[in-house]
Amino acid sequence: MSKPEAHRPVAVDVVFPCLxxxxxxxxxxxxxxxxxxxxxxxxxxxxxxxxxARELGATVLAVPVRGYGAAAHAGLEASTADVVCFCDADGSLDPAELPRVADPVARDEADLVIGRRRPTARRAWPAHARWANAVLSARLRRRTGLRLHDLGPMRAGRRAALRGLDLADRRFGYPLETVVAAAGAGLRVAEVDVAYAPRTAGSTSKVTGTLGGTVRTVVDMGRVLTR
Incomplete structure (x- = not known):
């Protein structure tokens, strides 16, 4: 794995919620x-x-409280870089594309950048998951006025700004709550395209790759939108 030189600070932290x-x-x-x-x-x-992950050089956090939001938020709290990225760990997103979401934040053009998923294969994004994302994104646009088309899991933000959002959801609603809170705080939110591929063979989807996961996600995110 490529590592930053020891004598200079890390430019960007990348949180991988992992199960x-x-x-x-x-x-x-x-x-x-x-x-x-x-x-x-x-x-x-x-x-x-x-x-x-430790053998491969990553910083590893043990997050005993189950939930995507619990893992993502623990990573945010442990981060030290000015720019923090989030990326799924199932192989569906390519970390080599992280600069697409991180660079606008580093250049002070945005406070939060969402990666809009562009599938590289039909099986990368099941129909039920696409439908749920489209419905939730439309509700998000109506609520916030933001011109977003995806609640994608590859994203980047300014660490200080994200920590100041007082995020409470620790389940699947965390990504949506982040955007809603950012809009409410007047942060600059942008969207860029990123590739979305089928997850690694043998990897089990925990979120929208299964019908059950999609339902749980819609329920959790629906609660965020009705607060």
Whole structure:
């Protein structure tokens, strides 16, 4: 894995919420751009993900409270770089594309940038998941006025601004709550395209890759939009 030089600070922290992603981690961590530090927020993996991530040079956090938001927020709290990225650990997103979301924040053109997923194959994004994302994105636009088309899991933000949002959701509603809170705080929110591929063979989807995960996500995010 590419690592930043020891004598200069890390430019960008990358939080990988992780639950049993040992199959994906070698590829993911090997794709990090120079100056990007991996923070693997392990949410109770039983496949050796945490040990493997350490061997590959990542900072590993043990997050015993289950939930995507719990893992993502623990990573945010542990970050030290001015710019913090979030990326799924199932191999569906390419860390080499992280500068697409991080650079506008680093250039002070935005406070939060969302990666709009562009599928590279039909099976990358199941129909039920696309439908749920479209419905939630439309509701988000009506509520906030933001011209966003996706609630994508690859994103980047200014660490200080994100920490100041007082985020409370620790489940699947966390990504949506981040955007709603950012809009409410007057932060600059932007969207860029990123590639979205089928997850690593053998990796089990925890969110919208399954119908059950999609339903749980819609319920959690729906609660955020009705607060």
């Amino acid at each position: 049993n992603e040992a199959l994906s981690l070698p590829w993911l961590l090997g794709r990090l751009p120079d100056g990007y530090r991996a923070i693997v927020a392990d949410n109770g993996s039983t496949d050796g993900s945490a040990d493997l």
